[in-house]
Amino acid sequence: MATDARNKSNKGMWGWIAAIGIFLLAKMKWVFAxxxxxxxxxxxxxxxxxxxxxxxxxxxxxxxxxxxxxxxxxxxxxxxxxxxxxxxxxxxxxxxxxxxxxxxxxxxxxxxxxxxxxxxxxxxxxxxxxxxxxxxxxxxxxxxxxxxxxxxxxxxxxxxxxxxxxxxxxxxxxTKIWFIGLLVMIPIIFISPDPIIILIFIFGIFTWWDRFKDNAKVEIMKHEEKVLTEVNDELKHLVAFTPHSEEMNTSNFISIKNKINYRLNEISKHLSADSGSVLPVIQEKKRTAFKKRKAEKDILTNMLNQIRNYELSFYENTPINTDLNSVIIENEKKLTTIRAEMDRAKTYYQxxxxxxxxxxxxxxxxxxxxxxxxxxxxxxxxxxxxxx
Structure with missing residues (x-):
């Protein structure tokens, strides 16, 4: 009896050591070097x-x-x-x-x-x-x-x-089978609380949760694609008119900055209203809407900064010398990446x-x-x- 108890104790000890090791490996990616x-x-x-x-x-x-x-x-x-x-x-x-x-x-x-x-x-x-x-x-x-x-x-x-x-x-x-597997693991954990099984259960929840959010990720990427496309159209329009008179350029700069500032103010209002905590799963639509607005704000803020830099270099010959054409090309690369990720997310499980x-x-x-x-x-x- 004493030997059995000691073996059981050793097994539990090494189980917890293994569980802690797995957790550390998951957190310290440098180990995989x-x-x-x-x-x-x-x-x-x-x-x-x-x-x-x-x-x-x-x-x-x-x-x-x-x-x-x-x-x-x-x-x-x-x-x-x-x-x-x-x-x-x-x-x-x-x-x-x-x-x-x-x-x-x-x-x-x-x-x-x-x-x-x-x-x-x-x-x-x-x-x-x-x-x-x-x-x-x-x-x-x-x-x-x-x-x-x-x-x-x-x-x-x-x-x-x-x-x-x-x-x-x-x-x-x-991937819905993952959820069934997690439900089956719950009574197993209560009957035999093995540390490895507990850790697998925890990792399983995170993996299932990531998959649950995939549809939201696609929705957010669609919104990013839409905003970036609109941004590039505005930038192309601005680039097309900059060779003309200074009065025309000033009008274009003011017009586009006003539009961006107006949209940023509207987004900020919504973000302030939605800044409270949301419940997972139950309020997932609210969470997705918040992330879409946040992504749009980041894109528009970056665009506004680029336009201001370009405006300074255009009128004052400052060393900033931002080239809007390079910004447009960079945005096109981002759009290509977003579209590829959306296509993979849509077709991966088909x-x-x-x-x-x-x-x-x-x-x-x-x-x-x-x-x-x-x-x-x-x-x-x-x-x-x-x-x-």
Whole structure:
């Protein structure tokens, strides 16, 4: 009994250490500079993890779990390579697993995200097969441990909550599944408050919330596109008339500045009225309206400053010498970026019914096979204990 209590205490302690480590890694992005070191980082971090697991759980367990994690990550790397997506080398993080760096912008749609995410647990399934064969030949219960661990690690990764592989896999079906996964996790947390599960739940909420706000982001980008287009039209009009008489130029400068100041005053009134706190989800429309006005204010304020600088350089030969044509070109670049982001946001999760059906079959099929291997491994270990 004392030994069981001590093991449980150690497990909880290392769970919290892992949870804190994940949180720090998420907050300190500079740590991921390690990914750029190269293949040496994979090998070095692998041995560090191996030693860490061995100290706590013994060498046999350490070799098993590092092997399984390595093959799982190689599955992601292979899938990314097939899709020609650049990645960093795999980095092992003791008591947390391993990770590879992928720029999310390199993944063009949910179908590609499914493919890369699915590669990990699929390779994990393949990693179990040699252990099953070796157990058949030797009847050594150690291979039952490898089978059980492989089934457990990869099945857990298929849980439909981001940032787990399962959360990324189900994006091809519907991101609404994330919310269902989060609801399922709540009773699990109460029954078994494991720190890793708690942290995954927290990250899952943030990921779901970001996805919930995607429609609002598109709406804000549409408004930015509209305002920037209007701004550029005004600037082009101003540039077209500046070569004419000083009286004409003065009239144009005053006219455009008055229009901008009027719009800025109106926006400021609305922003002051809406500056109070708003409730998430319930008052999301109000939040979106506030952000749209804020984005418009920033664009117009920047435009007004550019026009004032240009006006000074035009009349007083000051060293500011702002070129409105360069401002127009810069705005066109911003418009191109905004339109590309809007197009990606609109089309990223669009998939055909056939793709959804195939993805669902592959997802459930892999989960079932892994579950069978998990049960098989557990039965091997139980039978070996009975025979003792």
């Amino acid at each position: 390690l990914f750029k070191i190269g293949k040496f980082a994979t090998l070095a971090s692998m041995f560090v993890s191996l030693g860490g697991y061995a100290i706590i759980f013994g060498w046999k367990f350490a070799f098993a779990i590092v092997y399984l994690i390595f093959v799982h990550e190689m599955g992601h790397l292979a899938a990314a390579k097939i899709k020609k997506i650049p990645t960093s080398p795999a980095i092992f993080i003791p008591f947390m697993g391993a990770a590879i760096g992928i720029d999310p912008k390199k993944i063009k749609d949910a179908e590609t995200e499914f493919f890369v995410a699915y590669g990990g647990p699929l390779a994990g399934l393949v990693s179990i097969l040699p252990a099953a064969g070796l157990y058949t030949l030797t009847q050594d219960p150690y291979w039952g441990l490898v089978i059980q661990l492989g089934g457990l690690i990869n099945l857990f990764n298929l849980f439909p909550v981001s940032p787990l592989d399962g959360g990324r896999i189900v994006t091809v079906l519907s 998939t055909s019914i056939g793709t959804k059906i195939r993805a669902l079959i592959l997802y459930l099929g892999l989960a079932v096979v892994l579950a069978l291997f998990l049960v098989y491994g557990m039965e091997i270990l139980e039978s070996s204990q009975i025979t003792r």
